[in-house]
Amino acid sequence: MSYYLATKKELIDWIQRLAAENQLYFPEKHGEASYRFNRVGPKSEIQFDRYIPTVVPPVKLLVPAREELLRFRTDAEGKTEVQPSLDTSFRVIAGVRSCDLKGISLMDLFFKDGVPDAYYLARRENTAIIGYSCNTPCDESAFCAAVDSLDHTEGADVYVTPVKEGDLLVEVKTSLGEKLTAGVDWKKCEDPEARRIGAVTARPEPFGRSFPAPLPDTMKIVADKYQSAVWEKHVKRCFSCGTCNLVCPTCYCFDVVDDLNLDAASGNRSRSWDGCMLPHFAEVSGGHNFRAEPAARQRHRVNRKFTYLPEKYEHGAVCVGCGRCGRQCTSHIDIFDIVTDLIQEGSR
Ligand code: SF4
Numbered sequence: 606m607s608y609y610l611a612t613k614k615e616l617i618d619w620i621q622r623l624a625a626e627n628q629l630y631f632p633e634k635h636g637e638a639s640y641r642f643n644r645v646g647p648k649s650e651i652q653f654d655r656y657i658p659t660v661v662p663p664v665k666l667l668v669p670a671r672e673e674l675l676r677f678r679t680d681a682e683g684k685t686e687v688q689p690s691l692d693t694s695f696r697v698i699a700g701v702r703s704c705d706l707k708g709i710s711l712m713d714l715f716f717k718d719g720v721p722d723a724y725y726l727a728r729r730e731n732t733a734i735i736g737y738s739c740n741t742p743c744d745e746s747a748f749c750a751a752v753d754s755l756d757h758t759e760g761a762d763v764y765v766t767p768v769k770e771g772d773l774l775v776e777v778k779t780s781l782g783e784k785l786t787a788g789v790d791w792k793k794c795e796d797p798e799a800r801r802i803g804a805v806t807a808r809p810e811p812f813g814r815s816f817p818a819p820l821p822d823t824m825k826i827v828a829d830k831y832q833s834a835v836w837e838k839h840v841k842r843c844f845s846c847g848t849c850n851l852v853c854p855t856c857y858c859f860d861v862v863d864d865l866n867l868d869a870a871s872g873n874r875s876r877s878w879d880g881c882m883l884p885h886f887a888e889v890s891g892g893h894n895f896r897a898e899p900a901a902r903q904r905h906r907v908n909r910k911f912t913y914l915p916e917k918y919e920h921g922a923v924c925v926g927c928g929r930c931g932r933q934c935t936s937h938i939d940i941f942d943i944v945t946d947l948i949q950e951g952s953r
């Protein structure tokens with residue numbers, strides 16, 4: 606592990622040098638108020654200081670909206686050849702906030718579980734991540750501190766923290782990070798822990814929104830509230846559009862289809878994002894739908910984040926508090942408000 610102190614200009618010059626030699630993604634302003642992870646080119650603006658979370662989280666660069674999984678062809682003798690379509694190209698994702706780093710760490714866990722997902726892992730193993738610590742909440746939707754994501758650094762190869770003196774503390778955490786920073790002429794930092802603590806203690810308190818109960822109690826309350834009027838309250842405004850699933854850094858469900866070419870002997874298999882808030886997600890053959898009602902779908906989604914996956918993986922809440930679902934929902938339905946209502950219902 607190496608520690609440096611760099612100026613903003615030194616850091617930006619380094620990112621631009623990396624982008625000239627690699628496929629590098631960084632949040633770029635898109636339209637009036639939103640950001641997205643775009644490939645950095647010579648004219649891209651790199652500014653580390655402030656951006657609200659991108660509409661789509663960076664982890665989706667590792668599991669695209671639609672991807673080809675394999676191609677197949679059957680020859681005249683009936684022998685079938687299958688060719689997997691693995692993406693092993695190297696990429697760097699820079700400017701990743703702690704909430705999104707936690708999202709990536711959780712996805713690593715999910716996609717390694719059971720039969721490891723070769724497609725996700727091929728991209729993940731060929732991806733370097735440069736994380737960035739927050740010293741103020743992104744906006745009024747964020748609640749990262751309430752779900753223990755604020756200081757998540759696992760998964761980053763290099764992690765950057767703005768420190769009180771105006772410099773940036775650059776923590777090189779992995780051998781890949783060492784490779785990316787080889788040759789930099791930044792000042793060595795001799796007291797990284799003191800500087801990190803200085804940055805953390807200078808943050809506002811509370812940092813973003815907080816639940817009216819500590820996180821372990823919050824999770825227990827969500828689990829206990831299977832029967833609650835709250836499940837009907839917010840969902841009255843829901844269009845079942847599935848946007849909250851698609852923008853979530855810890856939603857990973859997908860659907861798989863095979864497409865046959867006109868020769869009826871070759872084709873491909875692909876997968877595309879799916880979402881548990883969509884009306885037909887839990888429909889099975891014969892037409893039965895296990896979650897036909899929007900309230901049942903919302904209860905399932907909230908429990909996946911606060912009960913089911915936390916119980917399975919024992920890694921705490923699976924909601925990272927990025928605030929994207931509330932920010933992007935046309936009806937302003939916010940998982941933070943739903944959980945807060947469940948807690949308050951319990952205290953009445
Ligand atoms: S984004 Fe909002 S309207 Fe769309 S499914 Fe989610 S909660 Fe419902």
Ligand code: SF4
Pocket residue numbers: 849852853854855910923924925926927928929930931940
């Ligand atoms: S549930 Fe909402 S706030 Fe939580 S991680 Fe997903 S998008 Fe972010």
